[in-house]
Amino acid sequence: AQSVTQPDIHITVSEGASLELRCNYSYGATPYLFWYVQSPGQGLQLLLKYFSGDTLVQGIKGFEAEFKRSQSSFNLRKPSVHWSDAAEYFCAVAISGNTPLVFGKGTRLSVIA
C-alpha cells in the first residue's frame, strides 16, 4: 500500500523567507501527487497537483512543487512566505484518477515577523 511521509511536524519561518516543505511517498509507480492547505477552521484547499509531464508544477498562492522520481519526493516551495501562509499543509497521493487520497500527517507552518 502507498504511504506518505512528511518528516517535519512543525516549521517556523520568518515572513519574507523562503520555504520548503518535504514530502516523500512510497509506491511502486508514479502516483498522482497533491499538496493541500488547511487554514484554522477551514476545509482543505488544493494548492497544486502532479500527474505527469513537467516535474516542476506551479500552484496557487505562489507555491510550486518539484517531483523527483529518484528520491520519491514531491517537496513544496515558496520563495517568500507571507504571514497569511500560516496553516497546516498536507501532501497526498493517489494511485489513479479516482482512488481515495492517502495523506501525510501534515506540517504546521508558523510565520513570524
Add this chain to the structure above:
Amino acid sequence: GAGVSQSPSNKVTEKGKDVELRCDPISGHTALYWYRQSLGQGLEFLIYFQGNSAPDKSGLPSDRFSAERTGGSVSTLTIQRTQQEDSAVYLCASRGLGDSYNEQFFGPGTRLTVL
C-alpha cells in the same frame, strides 16, 4: 456554483448515541469521499462512492460506521453507538467525472465530539 457543504458544522453527542452527518457534493460530481481527521491518526479515508457502483468501504474502522448516497447526490455518514475515539472532524469531498487528475474538492467538515 456552490462548493461542498456539510452539516452540522459541529455535533456534540453522548457516548452510545447514534449520529448522522450530511454531505452535499458539488452539483454534477459523481464521486464522493468521506475522510476522518483526528489528532492521533491524521487524515484517513473512510468510504468512496462512484456513480452507481458499489461503494468502496475499505476504510470504515468498524461496523458501527455506515454511509449511503441517495440519488447519486447527498450522502449521509452514520455512526452507531458512538465512542469517545470517534471524536474527530469528518470531511467530505467530491470529484467530477471528467477530472482525470483526481482533484477532490473538500467541504468544511463536521466536528464530532463524543462525551
